[in-house]
Amino acid sequence: MSEAPIEHTASLSVEAELEAFVAAYEAALAHGAAELEHYLPPTEHPRHVEIAAELVRVDLEWRSSRNEVFSLDSYRSLAPAAFDDADARAAMAFEEYRLRRANGEAVERTDYEQRFRIDVKAWPSLELGATRNDATEDSLKQRAERLRWPSAGESLCGFELLEELGRGAFGRVFLARQPELADRPVALKATARRSAEPQRMARLRHTNIMPIYSLHTA
Numbered sequence: 001m002s003e004a005p006i007e008h009t010a011s012l013s014v015e016a017e018l019e020a021f022v023a024a025y026e027a028a029l030a031h032g033a034a035e036l037e038h039y040l041p042p043t044e045h046p047r048h049v050e051i052a053a054e055l056v057r058v059d060l061e062w063r064s065s066r067n068e069v070f071s072l073d074s075y076r077s078l079a080p081a082a083f084d085d086a087d088a089r090a091a092m093a094f095e096e097y098r099l100r101r102a103n104g105e106a107v108e109r110t111d112y113e114q115r116f117r118i119d120v121k122a123w124p125s126l127e128l129g130a131t132r133n134d135a136t137e138d139s140l141k142q143r144a145e146r147l148r149w150p151s152a153g154e155s156l157c158g159f160e161l162l163e164e165l166g167r168g169a170f171g172r173v174f175l176a177r178q179p180e181l182a183d184r185p186v187a188l189k190a191t192a193r194r195s196a197e198p199q200r201m202a203r204l205r206h207t208n209i210m211p212i213y214s215l216h217t218a
Contacts, residue, residue, distance in 0.1 A: 016165065016175050019187035021051045022058055023166020023173040029062050037078050052079040053088035057095040064099040072096040072116075090118040101126040150174075150190060159188050 021039065028034035036059050041048050056075045063070040072092055075083075082088040093112045100107045106128065109120040149172050150156045152163050159176040162185075166173045171191035177183050 016185065016187040017047065018051055018054055019173045019189065020165040022054055025055050025058055026171075027167050029058075036075075040079065043081060049082050049085045049088050052082040053085075053091050055079075056082065056092050060092075060095050060099055064103060070096070070099075086118065089116050090120075093118055094120075094123060097123070098126060102129050104128050156188070156190060159186065161188070 021041065025034065025036070025039040028039065036055060039055060041051050045051070056072070056079055059075075060070055060072065072095075075092070082092065093116045097107060097109065097112055109123050109125070112118060113120045150161055152161050152174065154161050156174075156176075158180060159174075159178055161174045161176050163175040164172060165175055165187070171189055174188045174190070176186050176188040178186050
């Protein structure tokens with residue numbers, strides 16, 4: 001397994017380090033296909049399981065957006081430790097469930113309970129729907145490219161941007177400070193598009209999904 005492009009840094013919070021790994025992989029995907037194993041932290045990394053689970057979720061969403069056939073089972077050999085962890089397994093399974101329902105596939109929560117030996121009682125019941133088409137996706141990318149993105153040293157929605165951790169096709173991730181709450185360090189993701197994902201994920205409580213504390217519009 002190749003060494004991840006982000007090194008473990010004690011000065012980063014758990015959330016900021018996780019976002020840094022995600023941003024690095026999203027940036028690679030923005031330039032075409034990327035090998036997930038090259039962006040995973042070493043197995044001895046103290047946060048390997050949670051980072052691996054999050055990157056699997058990112059990869060699933062990317063494949064779904066490209067109308068590719070995807071299956072969570074295909075990642076078992078890449079991230080076995082994440083599949084051995086019940087919470088991580090549930091988080092990844094929910095992502096596949098969410099994406100397949102969004103794609104119009106009539107999968108049920110009980111399918112995942114049996115398939116992955118997890119408790120799905122807390123999962124929301126999602127309506128069947130269609131994903132964005134390629135034209136819409138291209139339009140969003142063009143809009144993102146035209147935006148004037150904030151930089152380290154500036155403020156955004158009351159947060160002081162300290163350092164850019166990474167960037168992808170639709171956004172930037174910063175290490176930031178929140179003066180309103182005792183200058184606490186946070187990972188701040190600025191995006192060029194509205195998404196229902198923050199509301200969906202805020203309802204979940206898994207140790208391997210980074211919690212969403214607030215959502216702001218600039």
